[in-house]
Amino acid sequence: MASPELWEKWSAARVRxxxxxxxxxxxxxSLTPVLATGPSSGELRRFPADPGWHVYVGTEELARQxxxxxxxxxxxxxxxxxxxxARRYPGSTVHPQAEEQRTWNLATDAEINDDLTPLRPSEVTTPSTLGLPDDGTAEQYWHALRTNPPPDRHHRPEPGTPPSPDTAGDCGSGCDGLPRAWDRxxxxxxxxxxxxxxxxxxxxxxxxxxxxxxDVPAGWRxxxxxxxxxxxxxxxxxxxKVRHGLAEAAGRVDYTYRRPSRRAAALPDVVLPSMRRPLPSVTVLIDTSGSITETMLAQALAEVTGILRAVGVGRRLLTVITCDARAYRPQTVTRIPALHLDGGGGTDLRAGFAAALxxxxxxDLIIAITDGRTPWPAHPPRTTRVIVALLDANGQAPGWAETVRLEGAS
Ligand SMILES: [Zn+2]
Structure with missing residues (x-):
């Protein structure tokens, strides 16, 4: 076990x-520290990560650095x-080769470290320690290192010399997606x-x-x-999609023109005829099953409410229902952080649809924010239009709903 002092050091490092x-x-x-006890300390010199955002912490390294x-x-x-x-790893994943992994680690480190100029310890890999120009991508560095392997670099010490901090350890499966002994x-x-x-x-x-x-480094920009x-x-x-759905629901009137115009503002006593027509009501159905994090939901919901606000659907017309295996009490959203995200079990959005309807x-409109790993109603609602905002590229939405995928949309 790491002592409280060591975890304090960890927290201080994260704050810094x-x-x-x-x-x-x-x-x-979003990084989760995981105490790694198996591997030798040197292997954990760089606090390697994995694609699930764990960072492996060796107590000796934490104490030493x-x-x-x-x-x-x-x-x-x-x-x-x-x-x-990890996703960009160009080497063989079927027959992993240590040399390819090492080269990719150097190439990605070069891509990362030239953006960390004022922060980095002096001995880490940068484009210049590899004899390559700054501001390249990992793929460019990989290509350069593969076609012209440097014969004499400090990252390949003579046999017998003690390894420099940069040569010991590696950056883990978060760098190339290939499993490490310490991955959990x-x-x-x-x-x-x-x-x-x-x-x-x-x-x-x-x-x-x-x-x-x-100021933000060029690579990050x-x-x-x-x-x-x-x-x-x-x-x-x-x-x-939302604009279209609202317009259809409002009787094929483009409601965006129904907001007070400058002319209306100049004539405050005049109510323009179109203003008498009510705006459509919207229910946002949120899947709160275990596979979706609160941050994720808050961001997706922020997108949706932002759009609705921009087109004039205010809080009064907006209801939010959270749903996992059952539907929870409908809420009116006044501000995003106030929204209570119930749920966390398995998902059945059919319960949410039943509650909304x-x-x-x-x-007039249901917007379902979900990863799509749920059963769906067999038939569309009779009068309510449905838009599915799909957070997971592999999730499924029913054919009768308008669907927007977070990934792959262009
Ligand atoms: Zn690295």
Missing amino acids: AAHQAPYLANALL SVQEVSFWLIHQVTHLLREH DDLPALSPTAARLTALDTARRIRERLNAQD RWADQVLEPAVSWRRHLSA AKRPPP
């Missing part, structure tokens, strides 16, 4: 990391995960969808800092652009 790279604060909180060093490795490892280096598959992992939403959140924070004229493009498309796609009159 969040302070050094504030846009990574949320991602750093300074808070600053540990915080560097936390930022380093969360970067491997955010940039999906039995522990709950961050799901790929939750990881994706964490990446989206991080990219948005980077954009915010850039908009505020704050490019990464945020890449990550946010599909998200922008996803939002646009969902926004279009029990309302009199039934809502």
Whole structure:
């Protein structure tokens, strides 16, 4: 067991990391430290991660390294995960080769570390220690290292010389997706969808800092652009579906033109005829089964309520029903953090649909936010339109619903 002093050191390192790279604060909180007792200390020198966002902590390493060093490795490892280096691994996964794994580790480290200039310990791999230009991608460094293996690099010491801190240990399965002896598959992992939403959140924070004229390393800027493009498309796609659904529900009137115009504001006593028509009512059905995290839900719900607000559907017309195996009490959302996320068991959204449609009159539009791992009603509701916001690319939605996938939308 690690002593309380050591965990305090861990916490201090995480605080320091969040302070050094504030846009990574949320991602750093998504890391789960796991005490690793089996492997030799040297193997855990870099606090290796796995694709489930565990970070493996050896007590000897935690005791030996300074808070600053540990915080560097936390930022380093969360970067491997955010940039999906395991998914991008170009080597053979069928017949893993140690040399390929080592080269990819060098290439990804070079991609990461040139963005960590003021933070990094002097001895870690960078593009310049590999004799390569800055600002490249891991794939470019991999290609360069494969076609022209450096004969004489400090990361390949002469036999007999003690290993430098950078050569000992590796960055774990979070770097190449290939299992390590210390990986704990039995522990709950961050799901790929939750990881994706964490990446989206991080990219948005980077954009915010850039908009505020704050300094963000070039590699992170490019990464945020890449990550946010599909998200922008996803939002646009969902926004279009919701607008269309609302317009249909409101009797094929484009309700966006029914908001008070400047002319109406100038004539406060005049109620424009179109204003008499009620806006459609919307129920957001949220799947709170175990496979979806609260952060994930909050982000998805923020997207949906943002869209609804933008098109004029206020709180009064919006009902939220959370659902796992059963439906919970309908809530009116006044602000996102106030929403109580019940549930956590298996999912049956049919219960949620039944609860939503029990309302009199039934809502004009149901937006279901779910990973799609649920049974669906066999038939569509009679008068209510349904939009499914699918958080998991492998999830299923019924053919009768309009479906927007978080991934793959463009
Ligand atoms: Zn690394």
